[in-house]
Amino acid sequence: MRRKRLAAALCALLMLAGCGAEAPETAACAPAEEDRLVIYTSHKEEVYWPIVKEFEQRTGIWVDVVAGGTNELLERVRAEADHPAADVMFGGGVESLASYRDCFAPYACGEAEEIQARFRDGEDLWTPFSALPVVLVYNTKLMRPGQVTGWRDLLDPALRGRIAFADPAVSGSGFTALGTFLLAVDGEEEALLQAFAENLAGRQLEGSGEVLGAVAGGGALVGVTLEETALKRIAAGDDVALVYPEEGTSCVPDASALIRGAAHEENARAFLDFTVSEAVQRLLAEQFCRRSVRGDVEPAGELPALEDVPLVDYDVERASGRRDGLLMTWAFYLEEKEGT
Amino acid sequence: MSRVTKPSFRRRLFAGFLAASLIPLLACSAMLLQIFRLRLAGDAERETAEQLDLVSRSLDGAFGAFTQAAERLQGNPIIAEALTGRAEEDTLVNNELFNATREARSYGAFALYDLQGVRRYSTRRDPLEERLSPEWGALYAASEEGEPPRFTACEDAADTAGPLLQGAARLRDGMGRPVGYLLISLYYDDFRQLLEDKYGAQNELILLSAHWRPVYCGQPALAETLAPRLRSRLLAGRSLDDPEEGFQYAAARHEASGLNLILRRPQTFTGETMRLLYTVSFGCAVVCVALSVLMSFKLSGQMFRPIQRLRQGIGEVEHNNLDVCVPAEREDELGELARRFNEMVEALKRNQEALVANQRELNQAQIRMLQAQLNPHFLCNTLDTMKWISKINKVPQVAVMSTNLADILRFCISPEEFVPLGRETEILERYIEIQKIRMSGAFAFHLDVPERLRDCLIPKMILQPLVENAVLHGLEGVEDGAVEVTAREEAGMLRITVRDNGSGLPPDLAVGRYHSRGPAGKHLGLYNVNTILTKYYGDGCGLFLENERSGAAVTAALPVRRREEETC
Numbered sequence: 001m002r003r004k005r006l007a008a009a010l011c012a013l014l015m016l017a018g019c020g021a022e023a024p025e026t027a028a029c030a031p032a033e034e035d036r037l038v039i040y041t042s043h044k045e046e047v048y049w050p051i052v053k054e055f056e057q058r059t060g061i062w063v064d065v066v067a068g069g070t071n072e073l074l075e076r077v078r079a080e081a082d083h084p085a086a087d088v089m090f091g092g093g094v095e096s097l098a099s100y101r102d103c104f105a106p107y108a109c110g111e112a113e114e115i116q117a118r119f120r121d122g123e124d125l126w127t128p129f130s131a132l133p134v135v136l137v138y139n140t141k142l143m144r145p146g147q148v149t150g151w152r153d154l155l156d157p158a159l160r161g162r163i164a165f166a167d168p169a170v171s172g173s174g175f176t177a178l179g180t181f182l183l184a185v186d187g188e189e190e191a192l193l194q195a196f197a198e199n200l201a202g203r204q205l206e207g208s209g210e211v212l213g214a215v216a217g218g219g220a221l222v223g224v225t226l227e228e229t230a231l232k233r234i235a236a237g238d239d240v241a242l243v244y245p246e247e248g249t250s251c252v253p254d255a256s257a258l259i260r261g262a263a264h265e266e267n268a269r270a271f272l273d274f275t276v277s278e279a280v281q282r283l284l285a286e287q288f289c290r291r292s293v294r295g296d297v298e299p300a301g302e303l304p305a306l307e308d309v310p311l312v313d314y315d316v317e318r319a320s321g322r323r324d325g326l327l328m329t330w331a332f333y334l335e336e337k338e339g340t
Numbered sequence: 341m342s343r344v345t346k347p348s349f350r351r352r353l354f355a356g357f358l359a360a361s362l363i364p365l366l367a368c369s370a371m372l373l374q375i376f377r378l379r380l381a382g383d384a385e386r387e388t389a390e391q392l393d394l395v396s397r398s399l400d401g402a403f404g405a406f407t408q409a410a411e412r413l414q415g416n417p418i419i420a421e422a423l424t425g426r427a428e429e430d431t432l433v434n435n436e437l438f439n440a441t442r443e444a445r446s447y448g449a450f451a452l453y454d455l456q457g458v459r460r461y462s463t464r465r466d467p468l469e470e471r472l473s474p475e476w477g478a479l480y481a482a483s484e485e486g487e488p489p490r491f492t493a494c495e496d497a498a499d500t501a502g503p504l505l506q507g508a509a510r511l512r513d514g515m516g517r518p519v520g521y522l523l524i525s526l527y528y529d530d531f532r533q534l535l536e537d538k539y540g541a542q543n544e545l546i547l548l549s550a551h552w553r554p555v556y557c558g559q560p561a562l563a564e565t566l567a568p569r570l571r572s573r574l575l576a577g578r579s580l581d582d583p584e585e586g587f588q589y590a591a592a593r594h595e596a597s598g599l600n601l602i603l604r605r606p607q608t609f610t611g612e613t614m615r616l617l618y619t620v621s622f623g624c625a626v627v628c629v630a631l632s633v634l635m636s637f638k639l640s641g642q643m644f645r646p647i648q649r650l651r652q653g654i655g656e657v658e659h660n661n662l663d664v665c666v667p668a669e670r671e672d673e674l675g676e677l678a679r680r681f682n683e684m685v686e687a688l689k690r691n692q693e694a695l696v697a698n699q700r701e702l703n704q705a706q707i708r709m710l711q712a713q714l715n716p717h718f719l720c721n722t723l724d725t726m727k728w729i730s731k732i733n734k735v736p737q738v739a740v741m742s743t744n745l746a747d748i749l750r751f752c753i754s755p756e757e758f759v760p761l762g763r764e765t766e767i768l769e770r771y772i773e774i775q776k777i778r779m780s781g782a783f784a785f786h787l788d789v790p791e792r793l794r795d796c797l798i799p800k801m802i803l804q805p806l807v808e809n810a811v812l813h814g815l816e817g818v819e820d821g822a823v824e825v826t827a828r829e830e831a832g833m834l835r836i837t838v839r840d841n842g843s844g845l846p847p848d849l850a851v852g853r854y855h856s857r858g859p860a861g862k863h864l865g866l867y868n869v870n871t872i873l874t875k876y877y878g879d880g881c882g883l884f885l886e887n888e889r890s891g892a893a894v895t896a897a898l899p900v901r902r903r904e905e906e907t908c
Contacts, residue, residue: 029552029591029600030574050495056551057481057492063551064575279475286473 031062037267039063040077042070042091047288055274061267070096070172077103077259087262088271090129093172094255097126098320104257105265110273111294119253119293126255127272130281130290132226133251133309134177136243137215137233148222150246151185154196161201164214164223169327171208176252177224178330179319183312184247190329197333204334216240231289231303244304250314251306253293350640357632365628369621376617380608388590388603391539395601396594398534403596405444406524407488410509412440413452413522414485420513422461423454423520433461448530449503452511453479453521460520468502469525479521482508489524491597497554497563500528504556505547505597531556539603546570548600555599570602586611646674650681662689703875707757720749737777744770752801760903761827761834762794768803768825775811783811783821793827796834797901799872805865806838806894814840814892833881834900841890854883866894873898 041048045067052063066073070092077089081103089097089104097104108124109115119128138148147153154163166174181196182189205211208225215223216238230242256275262268274280281292285300292299299305413419413436422433433452441450441463451462457472457479472479483490489507497504503525513519531547536558539545546563547556552571557563570589573580580589580602588608592601649666656664662685668678723746730738751759751767765787772785807823815821824839845851849863854870870883877898884895 029593030577036575053493053495053553054476054480056553057477060550062575064572279473279480282473283476 034264034266035061037061037063037088037264037271038066038086039088039090039271040066040068040073040086041089042068042073048090050283050287051275051280054279055271058274059267059270061270063271074100074103081260084259084261084263086259087264087268088256089259090256090271090275091254093132093176094121094126094128094252094316095176095320095323096172097255097257098316099323101125103260105260105262107258107269107272109269109276111276111278114278114294114296115276116293116295118251121255126257127276128253128255128293129275130228130284130288131251131253131293131306132173132228133244133291133306133311134173134180134249135225135227135230136245137212137223137225137230137240138243139215139218139221140239140241142218142221145241148243150243151181152247154181154222154224155185155192155199157199159222160199161203162219162221163200163203164211164220164225165200165204166208166211166224167204167206168330170206173208173226173229174204174224175323175327176250176314176319178326180248180250180312180314181224182326183314184245184249193329194333197330197336200334202334212238212240228288228290235289244309246310248310248312250312251291251309252314252316349644350636353640354632354636357635358629361628361632362625365624366621369617369624373617373621384588384605384608385590387540388543388605391543392590392592392601392603394538395535395545395603396592398538399594399597399599399601402444402447402534403488405447406507407596409441409444409450409524410483410489410522413437413511414509415512415514416440417514419452419511420519423452423511424513425454430461437461437463444524447534448524448526451523451525453523455518455520457521459523466503466525469523472523474521478506478508478523482510482521484510485512485516488596489522491524491599493549493553493555497556497567498560500560503527504531505599507597526556528556528560532558540605542606544604546602546604548602550598550600552600566604581607583607643674646670646678650674650678653678653681653685657685657688662692707872707875717753720746720753723749741774741777744774748774748804754800757800758797758901759800760794761789761796761798761836764798764800764803765789765794765825767801768807771804771807772823775808779811783815783818783823786822786824788824788826790827793829793834793900795902796827797903798834798836798898799876802869802872802896803836803838805869806896809863809865809894810838810840810842810892813846814842816842818842829900832900833897835895835897837893837895839888839891839893842892844887845885845892849885851886852884854885869896 039048039052048065048067052065055061056063066086068076073089074092074096077084077086078100080086104125106124107127109127112120112124115128116131119131121128136148136150136154153159165177168175168178178196182192185192205214208229211220211223211225212229212233214220216233227242230240233240234242256272258265258268258272276294278294278297281294281297284290285292285297289300291303291306416436418433418436437450437452438445444450445463449462449464449466451464451469452460453472453474454460455474457474459470459472462469474480478492481490481492487509489509491505491507493505494503496502505526507524509522510518511520511522535545535556544558544562545556546554546566548567548570549555552567552574554563554567557566570580573582580591581587586607587604588606590603590605592603593599594601653664653666664685666678666681668675668682670678723742727739727742727746730736730742747770748767751763769785769787776783776785803825807825810823811821815823818841820841822841825836826839827834827836829835849866854866866883873881873883873896881898882896884897886893886895
């Protein structure tokens with residue numbers, strides 16, 4: 001009995017000594033649930049950060065940003081389908097988003113009529129953000145202007161093994177580029193794939209980010225990438241020039257989508273509206289070297305209007321439908337090259 | 341026994357000491373720890389609040405000056421003219437600008453932008469800020485007339501060359517038409533100049549925007565890493581403090597700028613301090629335990645030794661040794677206990693001696709009474725008289741009988757208790773003579789006492805009752821009865837045996853040692869003799885009965901004593 005009482009007293013003492021820290025009053029600073037928004041974004045920080053900051057400033061909504069790779073985030077959205085943690089998927093090519101249609105809720109944004117029809121989805125499952133034409137780049141120190149003019153030049157044996165091309169299985173822009181190449185160049189598809197793989201000499205890059213580096217560094221003479229990426233490097237002063245392929249190119253936009261069952265749907269819609277607002281679209285054109293999806297925002301600087309760029313009729317739905325088959329054929333020819 | 345009680349006694353002492361020392365120690369440690377912690381935390385909190393207040397007031401000063409400058413420029417015709425394109429002297433405009441911002445200029449850079457977002461006049465040159473979009477950022481958020489400039493955080497808090505916070509006010513001319521913007525930019529150096537020394541050298545101040553985005557920090561790199569962590573903790577509803585970081589945060593809101601001030605201070609009570617304090621407490625506890633063990637051993641030893649001695653003393657008393665004396669040199673309770681024990685033992689001893697003395701007196705009185713029963717003087721005188729009358733009247737038997745009887749009686753009433761065996765046998769012969777006359781010489785008497793035993797001392801009148809028994813009961817109905825008295829010395833014991841050739845012992849007397857059944861029995865003579873023998877000589881002496889071939893034999897056994905020995 002005595003011993004028990006003693007033990008109890010000791011416990012009380014220790015507890016007395018152990019506790020005492022209290023949480024500061026920060027709860028008052030934290031925003032209410034209806035003032036919050038969670039965004040998954042595959043954009044780089046330099047793109048999403050000014051937009052998110054301005055959005056917060058204008059609306060008073062607190063944005064929680066989770067950044068990551070497109071496929072990684074889309075997988076996460078699918079995994080969380082029952083209890084979505086995010087409200088908006090901000091970024092990612094339309095082709096990628098199309099594979100996850102089930103995860104998104106349709107929303108026609110506020111200024112939908114201002115957006116060029118070719119970029120819009122039939123069911124409004126996503127809101128286009130910027131237009132990203134596929135372009136060719138070359139090193140201006142190693143090649144003369146006019147040496148590369150179109151897709152067909154990629155089959156030139158003189159460039160064999162010196163073409164920077166991102167693995168279409170990994171890179172969304174690589175896949176779009178491959179599809180565009182097949183549409184733009186006349187000829188039988190299998191033969192074209194075989195010839196292109198032959199000219200890559202089995203070399204392809206792990207991601208689209210490496211293409212410009214390879215070309216600017218002289219490791220490759222020519223590269224295939226997105227207009228936006230190329231323009232940024234040119235603006236940064238690299239020895240790179242871009243060419244719109246004369247046979248025509250594709251212009252697949254990236255987009256944002258409202259996640260099905262989002263907890264902060266109202267705020268998510270406000271954000272989608274904001275991404276296509278004139279202010280943001282102008283910022284894209286002027287600061288981020290991107291093409292606006294709006295009809296009333298002209299491309300910045302000396303960039304040719306989209307109407308002046310030869311385009312092929314690239315069907316996103318069809319391309320994503322035959323993605324697996326195309327990738328398998330491509331891998332087959334490429335590995336054959338690697339083997340020899 | 342002692343091995344069991346001793347340790348348990350010691351254990352109890354130990355537990356007592358431990359409890360008496362450890363509990364107050366632990367209680368004190370815990371209380372001190374708690375007081376120490378509360379005190380430190382309280383001090384730190386107060387200090388933090390003061391520092392935050394100081395920072396807040398510094399900011400108030402700066403932002404008050406900004407508002408004042410904006411008000412001065414509002415509706416200024418020269419500025420309005422200059423911004424709407426109608427040419428003015430640059431110096432004139434600059435004068436106006438510098439004049440209006442005279443107090444505020446040390447806190448930040450001021451610039452005038454026209455409606456297209458082109459910078460026209462400025463107090464400082466920043467090549468990157470030549471052109472701003474009126475549809476974006478600071479200019480878009482510009483305040484209207486009558487409001488203080490509205491401040492927005494710039495994109496990169498780690499960029500010490502660019503502005504960190506920008507506030508804009510829309511400027512209008514006298515007619516209320518918008519003419520341009522006043523842009524106030526605060527750079528890293530401005531903040532540092534304003535806030536340095538206001539928040540303590542160990543602490544770190546982080547300014548966050550209304551949405552908890554980083555604006556300024558003394559260490560620009562810290563703003564980039566810490567702000568997102570704090571923001572995510574806030575959004576997750578957790579405390580800003582992370583015990584693993586070793587820092588504590590205090591937040592305050594600055595209303596004029598919309599900024600959140602976060603003061604980071606090193607944890608006042610780090611794990612290391614706690615460990616140190618716990619170690620000290622533990623060390624004290626160990627010392628306490630050691631002291632308790634030592635004290636309990638020492639004290640229990642001190643207490644146990646007197647108790648042990650007392651216990652031995654009690655053991656002696658149990659074995660009837662009343663000469664024990666327990667040393668009682670101590671002055672405390674245990675000493676008193678020993679003293680009282682000694683007194684008790686002494687009292688017991690006195691009591692027992694008194695009891696023995698009493699008993700002896702009683703026994704002697706009893707003997708005297710027995711003798712007194714046979715002691716009437718007057719019988720002697722009467723018998724003498726009878727002897728003379730019978731001689732005168734020529735009746736010789738009566739004369740012999742009365743002479744013998746008188747001798748016997750005289751012998752009986754003589755004062756000595758012990759007589760030589762020879763004298764006793766003489767009286768015995770007188771008695772026999774009387775009995776022979778009474779019984780007409782019907783039995784033979786034989787006396788066998790060696791000469792050297794005749795001076796042995798024996799209690800007076802112990803043989804007569806034995807012989808009387810033999811004559812009256814042993815020889816009852818026997819034709820040639822004979823009684824024999826023999827005395828022998830065996831191993832220092834005098835054995836006097838009275839034999840008869842009668843019918844043996846009666847059935848109510850057992851063979852062997854005579855056991856008295858009290859004076860109420862039939863054999864009063866045997867009883868008396870036996871009692872006298874045992875009282876005088878102790879339990880080893882007394883009467884022994886046996887049956888022989890022809891009749892019974894009663895032996896009186898007593899130590900051989902002679903006159904010169906009887907001096908005890």
